[in-house]
Structures are given as structure tokens and as C-alpha cells.
Amino acid sequence: MENNAIRLSHPTKTLKGAVELTGSKSESNRALIIQAWGGGLVEVGNLSSAADTETLKQALRAIVHTTGGDGTTVIDVGPAGTAMRFLTAYLPTTNGRYLLTGSERMKQRPIGILVDALRTLGAHVEFTGQTGYPPLAINGGFNQATDAVTVKGDVSSQYLSALLLIAPTLPNGLRLQIEGELTSRPYLVMTLDMLGEAGIQHDWQGDTIYIAPQRAHATRIVVEPDWSAASYWYAMAALSAAADLFLPNLKSQSLQGDAAIVNIMAHFGITSSFTDGGLSIRKIAGHQPTGVTLLDFKECPDLAQTVIVCAAALRRDLSFTGLHTLKIKETDRIAALQNELGKFGVKLVEDGSVYHLRTAELRQPEQLSFDTYEDHRMAMAFAPLALVFDGIQVNEPNVVEKSYPDFWKHLKQHGFVIT
DSSP, rough: OSEEEEEEOOOEEEEEEEEEOOOOOOHHHHHHHHHTTTOOOEEEOOOOOOOOHHHHHHHHOOOOOOSOOOOOOEEEEEEOOHHHHHHHHGGGGSSSSSEEEOOTGGGGSHHHHHHHHHHHHOOEEEEETTTTTEEEEEEEEOOOOOSEEESSSSSOOOHHHHHHHHHSSSSEEEEEESOOOOSHHHHHHHHHHHHHTTOOOEEEEEEEEEEOOOOOSSEEEEBBBBBHHHHHHHHHHHSSSEEEEEEEEESSSSSSSGGGGHHHHTTTTEEEEEEEEEEOOOOOTTTOOOOEEEOOTTTTTGHHHHHHHHHTTTOOOOOOOOOGGGGGGGSSSHHHHHHHHHTTEEEEEEEEEEEEEEEETTOOOOOOOOOOOOOOHHHHHHHHGEEEETTTEEEEEEGGGGGGGTTHHHHHHHEEEEE
């Protein structure tokens, strides 16, 4: 969409029908890296149509494996954080010379922890701007200095996943020690399980994961639909007058940590039932909120915005933990939430590592216009409020292309009026 702003409303406040979600961005990006070093043995099915995945796919196509020369390939990933982190680890294992860069916001997102780990292993990576941040000058040709590296576990699981994804290609393998508390553990499990689909074995003992040098087996990795995308439909169901939705091909046993939305939204009156064909979600009429008062997003931080906005609209004064990684995402998501919730009188109050919703002053302004901060999840977290307020405006709506390009089209198909 080229519009700088759209207006949203939903005349009936009811939702019914099927929603065909794109493949998981998280699974797709991991599968692409495995495919890249898999020697033609790894096929990928149901790849995500998200802009981030397209960016990574195009970057991998641009990589030219050379045996020498001074030619430098410039790879610009724009705002694609996963692509930046995965390519930072992957490019040193190739034979090329690269300048890896991104958007202005990407140049403000730290990557020093990952670069330090790669340098310890023997990679040639240099900062060309501010130390600790992109852009990066990378010379391929991995002269491995050691197989052991220690990385903090409470900053970003993508640093750990990036290292694990290249571990089988390293001459001596990788012994990765996780220092401190592990954030977003399900994403690490996803990485290891997908490596397993390609025949890669690992050993995880305590805080150390070891992967020996190995070759991929012939396999076809089929990407499950995106649970992060499903979470927005859960929020819409919770805010609707009535909802009966079917999300094809989602699995009860998923690799994706955001499948936690099933249990979280049960506290908001949404039932979930799985069949061979997918997932049905329904709103229970007359549901009374459960006694839950605290929700922890340590394992699923990408759900936080969606659930917090939903709870705010339902006047649920809940508390939240596990939000520490939100400040280094596409935007400072804590500050962005505080700004936008404040537009209808709700406060998100920081109390150390805990955040509290305060909805006593919630109001319904005649005009509500939400900014998205170049963050796809801000747009999709606030869009469901059109089921509660008498029309809302979402600015820069095209940001959804990063992870869910068909979001606005799907909303139109389910009764939302978008102008």
C-alpha cells in the first residue's frame, strides 16, 4: 500500500471465516540459511512472503563465491533485523568480500556481541561506522581459531541462532556457552530443530550447545504458517462482539514460541481447537476474565505489543515482565506503546523489570490516530482497536509488509472498512 495513512472501522464487530496466513518469517529465514550452505540438498516449502524473508532471499542470491579479487558486494538489508544478524554470521563462511548495511534504524541496533563472538572464532568482521553497530565490512574465508565461544543469553536469541546456523560449516564445529539467563528460548529450540530436519545433530548440556562439523542430508523443510500473524487474529477475536475463525495448517505442536498466544488468550475468553486442517478460534459469549494478573513475555516478546494493546482496550489492569528486549527492536517498543496508549488515556508504567497497565482514565476520543514508528508490529497491534473505537487512523500502514504483507487485505475480507 502506498497510502501514508488509512482509516479503519468494522460495522458489525463480528468475525467469521478462514484466514490463510503466510509462512513463518522466523522459520523461513532459518531455512534459507540452511539451504544456502546445504549444497543443493535442502528444499524449502511454503516460504514466507514477508519483506524480511524476501530481503534475505535476495541477499543470498547476490552473494558471489569468489576465490580472490578486490570486488566488494554491497548488501543492504534495510530494516530486516533477522537478515542482518544471520548474514553477519553467514558471510564470513563464504569466499567473498562484503559491505553489510541497512536502514538508519538498523545502524542504531547493536550487533557488537555477535561480531565479538565471530571474531573470537576467527572471522574477519570490521565496523565501518560506530563501533558495535552496522555497517560491517566482512571478508569471507573462515580461518577458525577456536571452537569455543561464550555469548550472553539475555540480549537477543538471534545472536545465538546466527552462530548455531553456521556451526555445521565450521572446520572444528562450535561449542557455544550461553552466559546468564536465556531470553526467547523457543527461538533457539526452533533453530536446533530445523537444523535437525536437515540431519544436523547437536548436544545441549546445561548452558553449552555443541555442534560438530557436518553436512546436510537431502530434505524438504516445509514452513508452518506464522503464529505471530495468528496473534493479531486472536486480539481481534477478543475485541469483537463475536468471533469464529479458522486458521489453516497451524499445528498444536509448533516450533514457534509465539504459539504461546493460545494459552495467553484463553485468559481473554478465546477458545482454541486443533484439527488435521488447522486451528479454530472462538470467542466465548459472556466470558468473565480469569484471575491472571501477570503475564511473562520472556519466551515470546513479539506477542507483547499485541496482548498489551488488547488488554488495555478491555480495561484489564495487568502486569507484564520479560519486556527487556523490546527497547532494541525496530523501534523502542516500550516508548512507542506508552505514547500510543496514552492517546486514549491508558498508561504503561515501568516498575523495574515489571510494567503495569493503568486503564482507569481510558477514554474514547472522537479522533484516534496511531503512529507506527517504522515498526510492523505497532501497526498490527493497534489495528484491532477498530473493533472497539468508532474508527481509527493508522499512519504509515505499509510497514506491515515486513512480516505480513496481506494484513490489510485480510482485514477487508473479514468486514473491516479501510479508506
